[in-house]
Amino acid sequence: MNAIHDAVLEVEDLDVHFGGVQALRKLSFRVVPGKIVGVMGPNGAGKTTLFNLVTGVYRPSSGRVLFGGRQLQGLSPARICRAGIGRTFQSGRPFANLTALENVLVGLYYGADAQRLGTADAKRRGQKILEFVGLGKLGDRPVSSLNLTERKIVEMARALATRPRILLLDEPLAGLNPLDLEPAIRIVRRIRDELGITVMWIEHIMTVLMETCEHLIVLHHGEKLAEGSPGDVAADAAVAEAYFGKKGAMGFG
Amino acid sequence: MGTLMKWAIATVVAALFVLPSWGSAYVISFLVSMFMYVALAGSWNLFSGMTGYASLGQGLFFGLGAYAFGVSTVLLKWHPVAGFVLAAVVPGVGAMLLGFVLLTTRIRVAYFAIVMLGCNEVIKTVVANIKAVGSSSGLTIPPLSNNLIAYYFLLVLAVGVTAMSYVIKRTRWGLGLKAILADEVAAEVTGVGTVAHKMVMFVLSAIPIGLAGSMIAWYWSYIDPYMAFDLAVSFDMVVMAIFGGVGTVMGPVLGAVIMSAVKEGLSTSIPQFHTIIFGVLMLMLIMWCPGGLIQVVDVLRRRLKGGPGPAAERTVR
Numbered sequence: 167m168n169a170i171h172d173a174v175l176e177v178e179d180l181d182v183h184f185g186g187v188q189a190l191r192k193l194s195f196r197v198v199p200g201k202i203v204g205v206m207g208p209n210g211a212g213k214t215t216l217f218n219l220v221t222g223v224y225r226p227s228s229g230r231v232l233f234g235g236r237q238l239q240g241l242s243p244a245r246i247c248r249a250g251i252g253r254t255f256q257s258g259r260p261f262a263n264l265t266a267l268e269n270v271l272v273g274l275y276y277g278a279d280a281q282r283l284g285t286a287d288a289k290r291r292g293q294k295i296l297e298f299v300g301l302g303k304l305g306d307r308p309v310s311s312l313n314l315t316e317r318k319i320v321e322m323a324r325a326l327a328t329r330p331r332i333l334l335l336d337e338p339l340a341g342l343n344p345l346d347l348e349p350a351i352r353i354v355r356r357i358r359d360e361l362g363i364t365v366m367w368i369e370h371i372m373t374v375l376m377e378t379c380e381h382l383i384v385l386h387h388g389e390k391l392a393e394g395s396p397g398d399v400a401a402d403a404a405v406a407e408a409y410f411g412k413k414g415a416m417g418f419g
Numbered sequence: 420m421g422t423l424m425k426w427a428i429a430t431v432v433a434a435l436f437v438l439p440s441w442g443s444a445y446v447i448s449f450l451v452s453m454f455m456y457v458a459l460a461g462s463w464n465l466f467s468g469m470t471g472y473a474s475l476g477q478g479l480f481f482g483l484g485a486y487a488f489g490v491s492t493v494l495l496k497w498h499p500v501a502g503f504v505l506a507a508v509v510p511g512v513g514a515m516l517l518g519f520v521l522l523t524t525r526i527r528v529a530y531f532a533i534v535m536l537g538c539n540e541v542i543k544t545v546v547a548n549i550k551a552v553g554s555s556s557g558l559t560i561p562p563l564s565n566n567l568i569a570y571y572f573l574l575v576l577a578v579g580v581t582a583m584s585y586v587i588k589r590t591r592w593g594l595g596l597k598a599i600l601a602d603e604v605a606a607e608v609t610g611v612g613t614v615a616h617k618m619v620m621f622v623l624s625a626i627p628i629g630l631a632g633s634m635i636a637w638y639w640s641y642i643d644p645y646m647a648f649d650l651a652v653s654f655d656m657v658v659m660a661i662f663g664g665v666g667t668v669m670g671p672v673l674g675a676v677i678m679s680a681v682k683e684g685l686s687t688s689i690p691q692f693h694t695i696i697f698g699v700l701m702l703m704l705i706m707w708c709p710g711g712l713i714q715v716v717d718v719l720r721r722r723l724k725g726g727p728g729p730a731a732e733r734t735v736r
Binding site: 280 | 597608613614
């Protein structure tokens, strides 16, 4: 069997520039199903831009994105979502004017299962999804009344409700109370382990990615600097240089 | 909405249907303009209130409806019913075409507001320069045989628009609109077809505005470009919807009823200054109560009952 078809997500020679700024340059990688893939890199490396390209929020200048062998360019973000790509945002962007359950219902009504769900079924499934992420009791609460951790987890639940085959998480841990980190990481693990969803995960906390991910992609100035197992990446001289500078001059963080 | 509220609304609407048997000509003419404003504010809310794309030129469709009716009945000698059909079709198709240009790509909300205002002005000038439709001197339409035609037409239109907004807010489609209102990009990546939602609501907003324009054209029995495409029409509906409560079902109704009453009262008692007082009222409300009058009503209801006011939460954006 041709190895290419084993990939859920394939990115080929992806290039994007905004005016004169080259945000991503000839980026290529493959994501194998069932893995948790970490995406790391300093600020401005192009991590969120990559997610925006995969989900159709931005259009690439050139290159291709393949999802299960199917080309995604030209599809609207909504169609890409229904094809099976879920996503959360860096800053946490649940629908603040809706309740937690309604947020999840948007995903159920409009995601991959859009046409198949009756209202009662959808509400039951929505409640189950909220229970899965540990927010079973907060369904009726307006999201505007939830704290940041809860809001970010509602956003994850909303993405899960679209029934993705791959979930793109953009810094789900950023801004969380340190006490909430461990439970949030556990949710990400369970999304893969129990739901079988492939995860791509952008995060700034390197130790978390090193511990949780099976595969890492390191971006730097829009280019792929390194890729491989956490051990390989940690040993990579180029990565060390990008993060810490040759003589520690370019401190990270 | 509680059962009591529903009965109260049903009673008021029923009373309005039988009122003409007693009401004076003055009351009828006042209510005609009030119904028109309810229909306009409600229609504006259907698109702008529900998607967050504030249009400052939605009166464009009022003018298109007025001219579609005038041209078809006077120049083409169509039956008024056919005139009304055209007055729904022309704004509807116009909204579709404009929507293809303005709503299929990501556009800034402020930019959209100004472009709509500009469209109204462009079409006004174009119409004022077409000899076939009377240029700037306009068209004279044979007057209504009975003003109750306008009364009932606009009453049904106002009720219809309000009912439409009530129904839409309770469907999946309405949930998608709330998602768009909250965060359009997040809605898109959650599978909401934002372009389709915006386009459909834009057309659904334009049609009743066009119908109101056609009925008012007949009621006035005269139209010219400056009346039909008067920016005051565009602005009044925005002000009324915001005053009452953007994005809610009853807000635009409340805003239109109260503001048209205030307008009528002030313009007869102090004709020179009524717009200033109007503006001050508006400022006070926006400063103290950005959710509009409906929020005030909700807060009061909550104080009285001790329970949560659902509409106030809905207006949080």
